[in-house]
Amino acid sequence: MAEQNPLNPPNPGHDSLVDGNVLAAKSFARCGVKHMFGVVGIPVTSFANRAVSFGVRFFAFHNEQSAGYAASAYGYLTGRPGLLLTVSGPGCVHGLAGLSNAMANTWPMVMISGSCDQSDAGRGDFQELDQLEAVKPFSKFSVRAKDIKDIPNCVVQVLDWAVSGRPGGCYLDLPTDVLHQTLTESEAEELLASAIDGADRKLIGTEIARSEIERAAELLKKAERPLIVFGKGAAYARAETELKKLVERTGIPFLPTPMGKGLLPDTHELAASAARSLAIGKCDVALVVGARLNWLLHFGEPPKWSKDVKFILVDVSKDEIELRKPHVGVVGDAKRALELLNVQIKDDPFCFARNHPWVEGISKKAKDNVSRMEAQLAKDVVPFNFLTPMRIIRDAISGMGSPAPIVVSEGANTMDVGRSVLVQSEPRTRLDAGTWGTMGVGLGYCIAAAVAEPDRLVVAVEGDSGFGFSAMEVEQTLVRYQLPVVVIVFNNGGVYGGDRRSPDEIKGPFKDDPAPTSFVPGAAYHLLIEAFGGKGYLVGTPDELRSALTESFSARKPAVINVTIDPFAGAESGRMQHKN
Ligand code: ADP
Ligand code: MG
Numbered sequence: 001m002a003e004q005n006p007l008n009p010p011n012p013g014h015d016s017l018v019d020g021n022v023l024a025a026k027s028f029a030r031c032g033v034k035h036m037f038g039v040v041g042i043p044v045t046s047f048a049n050r051a052v053s054f055g056v057r058f059f060a061f062h063n064e065q066s067a068g069y070a071a072s073a074y075g076y077l078t079g080r081p082g083l084l085l086t087v088s089g090p091g092c093v094h095g096l097a098g099l100s101n102a103m104a105n106t107w108p109m110v111m112i113s114g115s116c117d118q119s120d121a122g123r124g125d126f127q128e129l130d131q132l133e134a135v136k137p138f139s140k141f142s143v144r145a146k147d148i149k150d151i152p153n154c155v156v157q158v159l160d161w162a163v164s165g166r167p168g169g170c171y172l173d174l175p176t177d178v179l180h181q182t183l184t185e186s187e188a189e190e191l192l193a194s195a196i197d198g199a200d201r202k203l204i205g206t207e208i209a210r211s212e213i214e215r216a217a218e219l220l221k222k223a224e225r226p227l228i229v230f231g232k233g234a235a236y237a238r239a240e241t242e243l244k245k246l247v248e249r250t251g252i253p254f255l256p257t258p259m260g261k262g263l264l265p266d267t268h269e270l271a272a273s274a275a276r277s278l279a280i281g282k283c284d285v286a287l288v289v290g291a292r293l294n295w296l297l298h299f300g301e302p303p304k305w306s307k308d309v310k311f312i313l314v315d316v317s318k319d320e321i322e323l324r325k326p327h328v329g330v331v332g333d334a335k336r337a338l339e340l341l342n343v344q345i346k347d348d349p350f351c352f353a354r355n356h357p358w359v360e361g362i363s364k365k366a367k368d369n370v371s372r373m374e375a376q377l378a379k380d381v382v383p384f385n386f387l388t389p390m391r392i393i394r395d396a397i398s399g400m401g402s403p404a405p406i407v408v409s410e411g412a413n414t415m416d417v418g419r420s421v422l423v424q425s426e427p428r429t430r431l432d433a434g435t436w437g438t439m440g441v442g443l444g445y446c447i448a449a450a451v452a453e454p455d456r457l458v459v460a461v462e463g464d465s466g467f468g469f470s471a472m473e474v475e476q477t478l479v480r481y482q483l484p485v486v487v488i489v490f491n492n493g494g495v496y497g498g499d500r501r502s503p504d505e506i507k508g509p510f511k512d513d514p515a516p517t518s519f520v521p522g523a524a525y526h527l528l529i530e531a532f533g534g535k536g537y538l539v540g541t542p543d544e545l546r547s548a549l550t551e552s553f554s555a556r557k558p559a560v561i562n563v564t565i566d567p568f569a570g571a572e573s574g575r576m577q578h579k580n
Pocket of ligand 2: 463464465490491492493494495496497
């Protein structure tokens with residue numbers, strides 16, 4: 001314990017006292033933390049205020065869940081851990097949503113929760129919970145500062161763990177008594193200096209095995225129908241320059257995962273997205289960079305993939321490679337691995353010409369599918385289906401040029417249709433429901449995007465259900481901090497839209513209640529933001545939508561555009577119908 005003995009003050013006369021709140025805030029600031037998301041209350045309010053006073057901008061949310069989603073996406077976009085601050089007990093539990101989302105997506109994040117007095121733990125203290133136990137399944141590292149003197153070291157540890165190896169969520173527990181302990185300014189300085197300034201905090205990355213790079217190049221060289229697949233791990237690694245070099249030097253077609261979109265422009269002539277089934281169904285060698293062979297990529301198995309396909313996996317996580325057992329596994333950072341691969345093939349780029357049958361086949365299929373889609377998109381369908389407003393939004397976004405807006409997307413049909421229609425031309429400009437298919441991330445992601453990339457407009461394209469999870473954050477994001485975010489709500493009156501129950505499902509004493517999928521028809525979501533002083537639009541025709549987009553995009557001010565969609569357009573569960 002570092003309590004001051006009043007009879008024998010260290011450094012009498014000069015040295016003022018600092019408490020745990022000040023020391024924790026100073027530690028984060030000293031580590032270079034610039035932003036924090038969270039909800040304040042007992043016992044962390046002073047910590048947040050102190051953090052602000054040391055130059056950390058605090059974004060105060062209504063709910064820890066949204067703040068946690070913001071922290072996770074901030075980690076992805078910046079490559080530095082996103083910070084979530086919560087109160088104890090229930091605050092920590094709400095924050096688990098963000099922490100688990102960071103884990104599922106492998107994004108770096110640190111959750112900091114206040115906790116009850118250590119001496120009262122186990123006796124039913126105010127908001128008491130064994131938080132270290134609660135975060136265990138969702139964090140790669142967690143630690144409690146048991147004494148004020150532990151704080152600087154604990155801060156360094158959680159920040160470093162979050163970004164080392166496979167990124168993920170970490171947890172720091174700050175008990176009430178520790179936040180109230182004091183030590184002298186000079187003691188604090190000494191602790192800070194030894195934990196942060198003096199220490200050699202260079203993170204050690206895995207040295208990439210050259211033999212695997214050679215084997216990867218060899219396999220690609222022998223391939224007849226190679227494909228390059230990349231995901232949000234490659235985006236996180238900022239591997240776009242190396243990817244471009246590899247694709248353009250070898251002439252191999254590529255396929256991004258939803259959040260890999262934009263590392264190379266969707267409009268690139270080697271993009272295989274519009275010929276996805278052909279590309280993955282027929283390729284004989286697939287170089288997969290920073291993307292898991294999980295459900296999103298059909299586990300890398302038949303019937304979607306050929307049974308003879310050979311995978312080359314590049315992943316920072318050795319566990320991931322061991323799980324998937326690829327033909328060649330390259331453990332290490334995606335950017336570095338691709339750099340080495342480019343060097344390896346420099347003198348022998350085994351170029352696929354544009355008229356190579358494999359490349360030509362994909363390109364032809366892609367063109368056919370695109371023109372079929374464009375024919376559908378060209379129609380103005382009113383009342384709106386999903387395609388018509390999506391085309392209008394796509395054109396408005398494309399019209400913005402560079403820097404391209406960040407698109408936040410969630411929902412069932414809204415996200416599915418958005419993924420194929422909206423064009424991504426710059427890296428890390430798409431945030432969606434991700435690996436976990438998490439709904440309710442939208443507003444948190446909007447805030448994170450606006451904070452992480454202040455030069456970009458943020459455009460959210462969301463289903464009304466997804467929006468509803470965190471709609472109250474329009475006050476926080478869109479109005480209180482005046483962030484340039486335009487939220488477009490595809491309002492079809494519910495989850496998947498109208499009541500689609502079979503007659504067999506409509507019975508029993510509550511059969512006259514609205515269906516579990518139904519919301520209030522025609523909900524006036526645009527008025528919600530007006531309650532706080534933002535701008536709302538209600539649109540139902542192409543002209544109304546275009547004019548709302550033009551006005552809100554150029555204003556770069558918080559807005560909600562409520563788009564009325566035919567409740568029976570689209571499919572139940574979108575593309576996941578077989579699972580529902
Ligand atoms: P997607 O959803 O786009 O398919 P996933 O989240 O499934 O992407 O996969 C991302 C993968 O990227 C994870 O397995 C993660 O370990 C890996 N990864 C994270 N950072 C890096 C990095 N710097 N270099 C290489 N791989 C990375
Ligand atoms: Mg809906």
